[in-house]
Amino acid sequence: MAERNFRELLENQWEQDKFLCVGLDSDFEKVPEAARPPAGGGVGETIVSFNRAIIDATKDLVCAFKPNSAFYESHGDEGWKALRETIQYINEVAPDVPVILDAKRGDIANTNAAYTASTFDHLRADAVTVQPYLGGEPLAPFFARKDKGVIVLCHTSNPGAGEIQNLMVEGKLLYKVIAHLAATKWNDNGNCCVMVGATYPQELSEVREIVGDMPILTAGIGVQDGDLKKTVQAGKDRRGRGFIINASRSVIFASNGKDFAEVARKKATELHGAITNAL
């Protein structure tokens, strides 16, 4: 069997007009009582049980799933096991849906090689988010994995993102310098992507100008209040695709009751509709 290719999986989803990514930020404290496994079970089992229900309820509506590593790591080895089992479950029930591990990793090259083992080989994610601060050189072990997506943080969704990212570097904003590097020097293998917060539609549209048809992951609609219509208009490429719109808490924790999966599906359906309408 050929190795799964992130870009191909994604293009296949875009063909079907799917652009929504559901973020599995499965904070245990927020998991509804009703999501607990019938026989009880610990933190890890509860998270997996919750995720399975969310995955089942939304898998035909999404172009990707994106678990954020932090919400699993906070429960240690048990959480890490839950993360692995969650990705494994997605691969089983929705083999055509790529998994983006939102881990925002970044270290020197020798250490990044260990991170590729963790993210791609052990956890079996199709793509990972990475930090640009150490430059492109230490990201080589990530880029060398040609079938995997390497999503470089460019302009993040948080309110204080501009403190560093909007610094003016020789007449150019830093996040634009990063976008340019990601689209050129860092993209020898064609597997580099960028991440831009949906809370910054103007910056998103400027990044789109710079990166051409490169995939852009955008996060921050929903709880973080990004404007969906603006995001779609700013984020799409010349073909009217090329973007991944992530919603996490606003979908997965939309209801705290027994109907949590059903309501998550309803929210995902609304978002899916709103995105395709905005195209």
Place this chain on the structure above:
Amino acid sequence: MAERNFRELLENQWEQDKFLCVGLDSDFEKVPEAARPPAGGGVGETIVSFNRAIIDATKDLVCAFKPNSAFYESHGDEGWKALRETIQYINEVAPDVPVILDAKRGDIANTNAAYTASTFDHLRADAVTVQPYLGGEPLAPFFARKDKGVIVLCHTSNPGAGEIQNLMVEGKLLYKVIAHLAATKWNDNGNCCVMVGATYPQELSEVREIVGDMPILTAGIGVQDGDLKKTVQAGKDRRGRGFIINASRSVIFASNGKDFAEVARKKATELHGAITNAL
């Protein structure tokens, strides 16, 4: 019992002229055959067994231990358990030695809160390394943990560090902008520290100028070839302390034979001596 305080633990070590940090970058592939537990055992058990021997052999020579998360994560839940048990062991046999988790984390505030749970509460590290690219605002959950050290990447040790970190921001190099923010705006709780590669002694001395007596973690002597004497001269504060010099591979993998712990101790002793001589 009062909570352990990173800065106090560190000052106490500096009082005793200890500045060396041993980096537990315990890459399983490089662990000597002789370090395997007598009864056999899996990857995680082997790593813990190796670490215990290294810790026992060097704990009276160091001001800190610094496991790098990547080399544990690459073995999944088993690796994560090994990381937790390694820190637990340090806390047991060397309770006066602080543990720096080199994880280089950085996300939005809501997610960073989960990372504090993982690094400080679950793994029980005394300090963690963090990324500056998202700005100071999302680092608030880290900084809020006043007893913990929050070590911001400033100028890293890798050859390509300058690609981003040496960009000129309104007449000032980016890593100096970060150093200044870390020493002022980001340091309301007095628990911010910075990390500068020993491979860049000039930059290290410039960062020292900017941050005053703030602790500096410096990595990259040994395998990465930083010059120890220059590092000490550039890194020390006005009191002749304030720095942590990390060596990882050059100590822990100094011998591949049965004598691996003994040789690690010999290397650590040499480095300890060379550092105090260079003061």
